[in-house]
Amino acid sequence: MDVKLTIRQIEVLRLVFEGRSSQDVGDALGITNRTVHWHLANIYDKLQVSNRVQAFRRAVRLGIIDDLMK
Numbered sequence: 001m002d003v004k005l006t007i008r009q010i011e012v013l014r015l016v017f018e019g020r021s022s023q024d025v026g027d028a029l030g031i032t033n034r035t036v037h038w039h040l041a042n043i044y045d046k047l048q049v050s051n052r053v054q055a056f057r058r059a060v061r062l063g064i065i066d067d068l069m070k
Contacts (some may be wrong), residue, residue, distance in 0.1 A: 001048075001062060002063065003046050003047060003062055004046070005043065005046060005064070006068045007068070008029075008039060009042065009043050009046075011029060012025055012036060012039045012040065012043065012053070013043060013059065013064075014030070015028055016052055016055075017056060017059075017065070022037060022040070023036075040052075040055075043055060045058055047059065047062075057070070
């Protein structure tokens with residue numbers, strides 16, 4: 001599975017994986033909570049998952065997580 005995430009999606013994932021809430025992610029990126037949820041929905045669609053835990057696991061399996069932690 002070849003997953004291509006946008007720069008913004010990678011930024012959102014990085015902050016989510018740090019354990020931040022959607023509100024914290026939005027505050028850090030200067031976007032609304034609704035926009036954070038929109039990005040997460042698109043990320044979940046690309047990763048074919050339905051929540052943050054599944055996204056984390058899939059990202060680890062696909063090697064995306066290594067790129068996010070650099």
